[in-house]
Amino acid sequence: MSYRLGVALPGARSAAAVLDHDGRVVVAVERETETVGGILDAVLEAARPHGIPASKIDHVMFAVTDLRALAAATGYWRGWPGRLAKVAAVRLGAATTSVPPLALWPPEMRERVVVASTCLSGGAMLDGSDYEPLDIEGMLAFARRISGTVGAVAITGVFSSVTPRHELAAAEVIREEMGASGAILLSHEYGGLGLVERENATILQAALTAPVAEEAAKLLAVVNERGLSRAEVFLARSDGTIATLDNAVTHPLSLLGATDATSVVGAAVLSGERDALVGLTKADGNVRAVCALTDSRPRMTVGHTEVAGVPTGLSVPALVPIHASVEEAIDRAKDAPGDLPLLLVGPGTRAFVNSLSPRIVGTALAGTVRVESPADAEAAAAVGAAAAPVVGEARRIVPLNSPRLEEIRTAVREAARASAMRAGADPAKVGLVWTEEKPLAYLSEPTVVMRVRAGGPPRVGWMAGKAKVAVSARQDAR
């Protein structure tokens, strides 16, 4: 028998839960502790009477909120933006200067993060042809100027989601000049249309990657110290899915809002509902926000997420904060007139339910068909993390009259599958979970943005054999 361990670190209180291979909750704990070690000790102690030693746990899934918990739990990095890598930003698309790079950044963030920026000729057109020829000379001059002064370079090309050709070529020039002295991040890896938002997200990720990777290594050490060295570690992402630690730290912004997302997913797992509203409670028993659960996933925002004052196109769980009353938030969280169950989760679940008139619980609150706090609701965020699938996504803009349409569709599906496997999905069980072809408006040729998500359960057996040897070697080196 093998088990999965979910751990949620949203702030002052933490939760952990052990699930068996059928997805049933075996033990769940919720404590006032911010440390990874503290909550791991608590859950392992609770699991022992069930005959579950640390060595039987195959996966540990952590959900952290805006990386703060990750930092506070393991060391000196107190919140972010605190320690950030120095970044050089390159935009490929010289004729796009109506909004130049970094124009929308708060000045103090710009000064803190970005050492140099440039806007050079390059990029692609919607049809994949060159937007402008790539300015190799300019690239080389910029690479020489920044060499030795930066920890990471962020490269963003116009329509790199159609073809990343120029981003890749520019990376080659930078790598040649800079050697191994820093990371290179390419915007097409981070997806999304909207040049400025994608550029901003890529620069922020570039600033965060090195410090987050350091914190992740410390997290791994704490896990190993608790005898969990047989388990592979995953981190939860904004959409309530998970990715391996190594993969997740190269996309640090994708961790934003993860504990909210896994709380919603956890509510679905614990209640068996696929469509509902989820009330996220605070320790004092108040509901802080309501989020819609749609087809077992949290409803997401359409982008426009500001991170440290910087506009990005990231999607995070669409939380509706409580202004006037819970009923009012319920009303705004719904996207259809029908009533839904309200599931309460989080540390204040019991206190909130006790505060309601007994008449309401189990019957109805305005806009709901019933109010329910499922068993182990306090630890829903940990349950959601433990039960989450590994998902990868691929997208591409395609003209529907392309003679290679079917070939392209196949390629996008394969890219999504590959992305899921890179994120740690079990190659034997990866399947397509969602596809979308959304037309671009106002064109004479029909053109769609194709998005495919593939996913499956986390891979197993990865920590046996050579991978395990590598981990012990890393431990020995410390």
Added chain:
Amino acid sequence: MRPLAEVAIERNGPVSVVDIENVPHDAVVVPISMMGAPTVGTEKLPSGREATAALRALERVLGKRATHLAPIEIGGLNSVIPIAAAAETGLPLVDGDAMGRAFPEAHMVLPSLMGVSCTPMVIVDDKGNTMVLDTVDNRWAERLARSVCVEAGCSVFTADTVLSGKQLREGLVAGTLTLAHRLGRAVRLSPEPVATARS
């Protein structure tokens, strides 16, 4: 696309907005807008020089200077483009627009119903390519402009449907720029946006 207007104002200073009532009858009013896919416009951003280029080209054809700019539609992207254009060119912006909402094609405007021609229409892309259309009717203007737009990468600037100050009362829906502003403020700042916007 709001940053387009914000950055343009930051660079060039504020934009003055005038009521239709205060525009002289002999004014030369030029609607400036973007044509193409908004998703493309947010990816392949303008350079910030297109509006001026389009206006200058149109003035050469007309043989006279523009005195005012106006929004062609008040919905979506084309409600902020004229603000950026007014900042860029330094011309006052008329408070109103040619359809009182958003429509998908260039000829679907009030001036078309008045018999005003969309052309001469100037099309400018982000690289500086400039084209002047002179068509037999407004449908042809839309049709030909659309193919140019796609060929240029699905996002261009247009200056067209020139109106005299005297034609504005019939050709524009008055006050829609300030209406949009009021609605936006209500949604952003008021706990009761609908009631606030109505009052």
